[in-house]
Amino acid sequence: xxxxxxxxxxxxxxxxxxxxxxxxxHVLPGVYNAITAKIAESxxxxxxxxxxYGVSASLIGQPDVGLTTCTEIVxxxxxxxxxxxVPVIADADTGFGNAINTMRTTEQFIKAGVAGIHIEDQVxxxxxxxxxxxxxxxxxxxxxxxxxxxxxRNELDPDFILIARTDARGVAGGSVDEVIRRANAYLEAGVDxxxxxxxxxxxxxxxxxxxxxxxxxxNRTGISANLSLDELxxxxxxxxxxxxxxxxxxxxxxxxxxxxxxxxDAALERRLKEELKDHPVGDxxxxxxxxxxxxxxxxxxxxxxxxxxxxxxxxxxx
Amino acid sequence: xxxxRRTARFRELMADGKLHVRPSAFDALSAKILxxxxxxxxxxxxxxxxxxxxxxxxxxxxxMSETARMCRNICKAVSIPVMVDADTGYGDALNAMRTVDxxxxxxxxxxFIEDQIxxxxxxxxxxxxxxxxxxxxxxxxxxxRVRDELDRDFVLMARTDARGAVGGSFEEAVRRARAYLEAGADxxxxxxxxxxxxxxxxxxxxxxxxxxxxxxxxxxLDLDDLRxxxxxxxxNAGGAFRAATRAAWSYYHxxxxxxxxxxxxxxxxxxxxxxxxxxxxxxxRLAHIDxxxxx
Numbered sequence: 001x002x003x004x005x006x007x008x009x010x011x012x013x014x015x016x017x018x019x020x021x022x023x024x025x026h027v028l029p030g031v032y033n034a035i036t037a038k039i040a041e042s043x044x045x046x047x048x049x050x051x052x053y054g055v056s057a058s059l060i061g062q063p064d065v066g067l068t069t070c071t072e073i074v075x076x077x078x079x080x081x082x083x084x085x086v087p088v089i090a091d092a093d094t095g096f097g098n099a100i101n102t103m104r105t106t107e108q109f110i111k112a113g114v115a116g117i118h119i120e121d122q123v124x125x126x127x128x129x130x131x132x133x134x135x136x137x138x139x140x141x142x143x144x145x146x147x148x149x150x151x152x153r154n155e156l157d158p159d160f161i162l163i164a165r166t167d168a169r170g171v172a173g174g175s176v177d178e179v180i181r182r183a184n185a186y187l188e189a190g191v192d193x194x195x196x197x198x199x200x201x202x203x204x205x206x207x208x209x210x211x212x213x214x215x216x217x218x219n220r221t222g223i224s225a226n227l228s229l230d231e232l233x234x235x236x237x238x239x240x241x242x243x244x245x246x247x248x249x250x251x252x253x254x255x256x257x258x259x260x261x262x263x264x265d266a267a268l269e270r271r272l273k274e275e276l277k278d279h280p281v282g283d284x285x286x287x288x289x290x291x292x293x294x295x296x297x298x299x300x301x302x303x304x305x306x307x308x309x310x311x312x313x314x315x316x317x318x
Numbered sequence: 319x320x321x322x323r324r325t326a327r328f329r330e331l332m333a334d335g336k337l338h339v340r341p342s343a344f345d346a347l348s349a350k351i352l353x354x355x356x357x358x359x360x361x362x363x364x365x366x367x368x369x370x371x372x373x374x375x376x377x378x379x380x381x382m383s384e385t386a387r388m389c390r391n392i393c394k395a396v397s398i399p400v401m402v403d404a405d406t407g408y409g410d411a412l413n414a415m416r417t418v419d420x421x422x423x424x425x426x427x428x429x430f431i432e433d434q435i436x437x438x439x440x441x442x443x444x445x446x447x448x449x450x451x452x453x454x455x456x457x458x459x460x461x462x463r464v465r466d467e468l469d470r471d472f473v474l475m476a477r478t479d480a481r482g483a484v485g486g487s488f489e490e491a492v493r494r495a496r497a498y499l500e501a502g503a504d505x506x507x508x509x510x511x512x513x514x515x516x517x518x519x520x521x522x523x524x525x526x527x528x529x530x531x532x533x534x535x536x537x538x539l540d541l542d543d544l545r546x547x548x549x550x551x552x553x554n555a556g557g558a559f560r561a562a563t564r565a566a567w568s569y570y571h572x573x574x575x576x577x578x579x580x581x582x583x584x585x586x587x588x589x590x591x592x593x594x595x596x597x598x599x600x601x602x603r604l605a606h607i608d609x610x611x612x613x
Contacts, residue, residue, distance in 0.1 A: 029570055033345065034373030036566050043570035056599075061346030061395030063601035083373030221585070229578035244595075245585040246569045247347075251592050253565030254348055254558045258341065258355035261557055265339070266532065266540045269557070273538075281563055284556070289375045290443055297445075313444040314482035314510060314535050 013159035016087035016115040019046055020161065020193055020215045025233040028217070030243035032058045033076065034083035040246070041084045047115070048084060050077045051243040052091035058247070066126035070096040070105050078112035087115035089163070094124035099141075099148035106152040106162075116161030118195050118217070119149060121168070121182065134171045139182060142166075143189045150190030163193040163217060170198035170223075180211040187214050193239070201225050202235060209236030217241060290318035321393075321425045325471035328399035328427035331359055332473065332505065332527050337545045340529075341554040342403075344370045345388070346395035348558050350598070353396040359427070359551075362392055364403035365440050366559040378437025382408035382417050390424040399427025401473070403555075406438045407431040410453070411460035418464040418474070428473025430507055430529075431461055433494060434483065441509035442534025446483040454478075454494065455501050462502025475529060476503035482510030482535060488519070495524045505551070510535050514547060521548035529553060 031037040032054030053064040095102030121142040164186035195217040215238035343349035344366035365376040407414025433454040476498035480491040507529040527550040
């Protein structure tokens with residue numbers, strides 16, 4: 001709701017642009033719905049990233065093999081944008097098609113209020129990784145795609161951040177040299193940030209950071225080395241993405257809770273209520289914002305109706 | 319499972335005389351985890367969808383289209399019956415008819431419609447107001463008509479908030495429940511009963527399967543007690559969602575407090591049943607299908 005927002009959407013892309021050029025290192029936590037974004041914001045993160053993997057898992061219950069549509073990711077990203085007051089970066093997959101599709105995709109994300117997106121140079125739609133392995137499009141096609149996205153950015157919101165993700169390291173015959181060659185070509189096409197996916201160690205990260213004159217996003221997961229923030233800062237990284245940690249933690253927590261609940265039922269609920277009464281989310285109704293709605297009602301609903309609504313009604317008092 | 323078999327399955331559960339625990343999902347992932355945890359029927363919690371998807375409290379901000387879309391994604395992700403929280407039906411009797419149509423189309427096993435005025439709010443939060451009796455009955459009648467046209471096995475549950483709403487009472491809840499059954503409801507959900515005594519009296523006075531929600535103002539009774547009282551379905555709308563929320567809270571706060579000199583612990587916890595999340599989501603199965611199609 002508009003009343004939650006302290007700034008214009010345009011302001012968010014400007015804020016993200018300032019963030020990636022302030023010389024610091026920033027951790028970008030992955031989120032997959034509005035509530036995870038709100039919690040990440042409350043923990044103090046300056047930006048959040050909508051994870052394609054997370055949305056595929058949460059929204060449709062499927063692995064991240066390119067089944068979710070542009071519409072679905074834009075919709076979820078829009079909910080996230082409306083729920084927080086920090087810049088939102090979204091995973092725009094391959095741009096969901098060719099350069100022309102990518103133009104529409106970029107426009108939709110900008111209109112949803114997202115502050116930046118990453119677009120990767122894999123073949124669209126991605127095939128299931130286990131079967132074909134990753135494949136990337138030709139350099140010429142990729143550059144065309146980024147040029148197309150840049151054109152839309154320049155027309156609609158010049159502050160909007162375009163992140164080019166290259167999967168050139170992980171494909172058959174891939175190399176760090178190819179990553180560097182592509183990254184520089186994508187920068188030439190006008191993108192703002194480079195996301196070299198799948199670098200395996202500090203040596204590779206250092207080489208890319210030295211050879212590519214732009215902010216670099218590092219995805220600290222999977223086959224990529226698990227390095228400390230000080231190490232990554234030393235290597236020249238600007239953004240560190242931790243895309244799916246919350247999704248995995250939440251999934252495990254649900255599994256554990258449900259199996260315990262199946263065994264213990266009411267006894268578990270009574271125990272949790274006691275144990276969690278001082279937890280930050282223990283008072284759940286307050287945590288999710290009923291009191292803020294009550295305030296808005298006081299401000300905007302007829303006085304008579306307010307009296308009628310609450311007089312003699314049972315339950316949590318917001 | 320084809321949708322009509324799912325509604326038939328829901329009817330079987332209704333008719334088996336047993337007490338069923340029905341925890342709620344709020345997205346496709348939670349639905350899959352609920353199913354794999356051994357529950358035979360699940361719900362979709364309007365409260366949790368509102369908080370999870372929108373980041374807003376449950377005060378009637380989620381639209382019918384959003385609920386139907388979520389319902390479709392959840393029903394595609396599991397094969398057990400899904401009972402959908404359809405709030406007030408999202409409008410008057412005519413709107414409720416369109417809602418029932420959309421939710422049946424989305425693959426649900428059943429839904430419930432409550433008798434609060436719009437916009438509604440969580441059944442355990444103050445500020446609830448009741449729809450006039452005749453309006454509420456008309457709404458259930460309209461919903462039942464769509465059920466009868468599209469899928470007679472689809473379960474229509476009428477929820478009454480009369481116990482906790484402004485001007486409501488236990489007696490009013492019973493009077494409304496009986497009228498909703500007359501109008502075609504299959505099951506009754508008396509929200510906000512205050513004690514075991516009220517539950518027992520309600521079950522005795524209303525001749526239909528009863529759903530009970532152990533939260534807020536309603537006591538956390540053991541299953542044996544609820545069985546003895548004659549309750550047939552027990553909802554647990556928020557348990558999984560709260561567990562997920564607490565875990566996300568801990569994860570993000572730990573990540574923010576990360577020691578810059580140390581390498582963080584891996585996200586994946588070996589040995590946990592969900593350590594291989596991709597496997598749980600079915601990546602191997604999709605890869606296999608893909609391979610078959612390309613042979």
